[in-house]
Amino acid sequence: xxxxxxxxxxxxxxxxxxxxxxxxxxxxxxxxxxxxxxxxxxxxxxxxxxxxxxxxxxxxxxxxxxxxxxxxxxxxxxxxxxxxxxxxxxxxxxxxxxxxxxxxxxxxxxxxxxxxxxxxxxxxxxxxxxxxxxxxxxxxxxxxxxxxxxxxxxxxxxxxxxxxxxxxxxxxxxxxxxxxxxxxxxxxxxxxxxx
Numbered sequence: 001x002x003x004x005x006x007x008x009x010x011x012x013x014x015x016x017x018x019x020x021x022x023x024x025x026x027x028x029x030x031x032x033x034x035x036x037x038x039x040x041x042x043x044x045x046x047x048x049x050x051x052x053x054x055x056x057x058x059x060x061x062x063x064x065x066x067x068x069x070x071x072x073x074x075x076x077x078x079x080x081x082x083x084x085x086x087x088x089x090x091x092x093x094x095x096x097x098x099x100x101x102x103x104x105x106x107x108x109x110x111x112x113x114x115x116x117x118x119x120x121x122x123x124x125x126x127x128x129x130x131x132x133x134x135x136x137x138x139x140x141x142x143x144x145x146x147x148x149x150x151x152x153x154x155x156x157x158x159x160x161x162x163x164x165x166x167x168x169x170x171x172x173x174x175x176x177x178x179x180x181x182x183x184x185x186x187x188x189x190x191x192x193x194x195x
Contacts, residue, residue, distance in 0.1 A: 021129055031062040035069020042070075042090060042096050043077060051100050067100050074100070075188050078114060080121055080180055090118065097191065106194055114187050121180045125173070135163050 042050040054070075057063040077093035079086070094111050099108040136159045144157070159165050 006114060019061060027062065028065045028068070031065035032063075032069035032072070035066035035071070036073050037069075038066065039070035039073035039096060043073070043092050050096060054100070071097065071100055072192070075191065078188065079183070080177055081118060081183065087118075090164075103194075104158075107191065110187055110190050110194075114184065115185065117180065117183055124180075128176055129169070130167060130173060132160055138164070138167070 038050065038053050042048045042053075050070075054063070054066065057066045074093040074096045078090055078097075081087055081090060094114065098104065098107050098111060140157055140159055141163065
């Protein structure tokens, strides 16, 4: 049986790892949270001036780490929307990413691709749902007819309330998400490679 490590031992291991980091890596660890904070504030406050806040870091030698931290938060907030309420956050995150980049043309191209991908995803999700619901309703009607012939009573069940409907929709939706998530991740990786 392996020995359980105490919280103290785990903390000491982390400290040892920190000692092995280069000065550059330490500076990044120290400054990236400032970028996280700036990006989070930008996403929450509509009147927050991200550009002015980032200007404070010009010439400090830590700007690139702050930008990296902000980029991390913005990329995390670009995701496959489950409803229209998700879109303002996604749009704001994309606008924030654009503000971070010096060269606007490449980022605009990638952000346009992401926007198109998210639009296609929304349409595909809606069409898939409607088709699935229609097919499931047909199956329910057949089962209902069979039950009516056997027992003589008709039971009206809404498809969306049927447990099997929810289970199958989760599976289908998960497959759809996986396809689009892969493409979205590729776009995010392109953004990470940009200066």
